[in-house]
Amino acid sequence: SQELEQSPQSLIVQEGKNLTINCTSSKTLYGLYWYKQKYGEGLIFLMMLQKGGEEKSHEKITAKLDEKKQQSSLHITASQPSHAGIYLCGALNAGNMLTFGGGTRLMVKP
Amino acid sequence: DAGITQSPRYKITETGRQVTLMCHQTWSHSYMFWYRQDLGHGLRLIYYSAAADITDKGEVSDGYVVSRSKTENFPLTLESATRSQTSVYFCASSEWGADYEQYFGPGTRLTVT
Numbered sequence: 001s002q003e004l005e006q007s008p009q010s011l012i013v014q015e016g017k018n019l020t021i022n023c024t025s026s027k028t029l030y031g032l033y034w035y036k037q038k039y040g041e042g043l044i045f046l047m048m049l050q051k052g053g054e055e056k057s058h059e060k061i062t063a064k065l066d067e068k069k070q071q072s073s074l075h076i077t078a079s080q081p082s083h084a085g086i087y088l089c090g091a092l093n094a095g096n097m098l099t100f101g102g103g104t105r106l107m108v109k110p
Numbered sequence: 111d112a113g114i115t116q117s118p119r120y121k122i123t124e125t126g127r128q129v130t131l132m133c134h135q136t137w138s139h140s141y142m143f144w145y146r147q148d149l150g151h152g153l154r155l156i157y158y159s160a161a162a163d164i165t166d167k168g169e170v171s172d173g174y175v176v177s178r179s180k181t182e183n184f185p186l187t188l189e190s191a192t193r194s195q196t197s198v199y200f201c202a203s204s205e206w207g208a209d210y211e212q213y214f215g216p217g218t219r220l221t222v223t
Contacts, residue, residue, distance in 0.1 A: 031209060042114075042200055042214030043153075088153060097143075097168065097208045100153040 002027045002093045004101035012107045018077050021104045023089030025070040032065050032072040033090040033098065043088065046074075076106075084108045113137075116201050116215040123191050124223055131186045131218050133201030141204040142184040143212065144168075144176065146197040153200070158208070159184055191222045 003026040013019050023032065031050050035043040047056045052067030060077045076083055086105050090098040114135040123129050133142065144156040145168075155168030157176040165176050173195060175187045184203075188195055198219050202212040 035214075040217075042216050043202075043212070044214070045211040048211070090153075092209055097155050097158065098212070099169075102150070102152040 002091060002099050004089055004091055004099060006087075006089060006101040006104050008104060009102065010105040010107075012109060013079050015080060015108050015110050016078055018075065019079055019106070020076075021074040021087050021106075023072045023074070023101050025091055027070065029065065029067060029070055029072070029091055031092045032063075034063050034072070034074055035088045035090060035100075037086040037088060037103070039085060046087075079106075079108045081108045081110055114201060114203055114213050114215040116199075116218050118218060119216065120219050122221045122223060125191060125193060127191050129188045129191050129220065131188075131199055131201075131220070133184045133186070133215060135182055135184075135201075135203040135213070137203065137205070137213070138181055139203035139205045139213070140181070141207050141212075142178065143202040143204070143208070144174075144184070144186045145200045145202065146170065146195075147200060147217075148197050156186065156199075160207075188220075191220075193222050196220060196222045 005024050007022045034046040037043045049065035055064045062075045065072045086103045088103045089101045093099045117132045143158045145153045147153045154170050159165045159178045162181045198217050200217045201215040204212045
């Protein structure tokens with residue numbers, strides 16, 4: 001079965017700093033999804049990457065997909081307290097359902 | 111209000127009891143999903159439904175039952191709750207499938223004593 005490993009598991013950064021979260025798959029990626037979860041709430045869709053080399057941005061968050069490395073990265077520029085939460089990557093498995101990584105907990109210190 | 115809601119938000123029950131978690135969405139999305147979130151395991155799919163009266167098992171379906179008689183509702187029942195089913199349960203919906211944006215409910219925190 002497909003496994004997604006996220007790194008780091010947790011991250012504390014000073015407001016204004018840049019950061020990167022990685023998601024590595026044990027199998028070929030056919031689509032990679034990034035979701036954000038605020039503490040105690042449900043998940044919110046951030047973006048979806050489908051092609052190798054694809055890069056998408058939304059406000060200060062940029063995600064890239066490296067198909068060869070079976071990896072995706074999520075980069076936040078000039079972090080703000082509103083970026084705090086749990087970031088989860090998801091990938092389609094053989095059953096066309098999403099398998100999620102364990103999540104990366106991000107805290108941003110003001 | 112439009113959106114996806116779950117009830118109850120918090121539940122404490124005893125081992126062996128039957129518990130039903132409710133999920134309701136107002137968008138008429140075809141697909142609905144139930145996930146559980148546990149430390150160390152992330153988010154795992156329990157059951158999903160592609161349409162009313164169509165349901166299928168996910169990764170961790172043992173001990174759970176679902177039904178979908180109406181498009182907007184997707185209740186999840188724990189037939190005989192066990193401590194290992196203590197978790198946070200999330201319901202989600204999507205218009206076209208798991209490979210499209212899923213909209214998540216706020217979650218139900220279930221504790222089985």
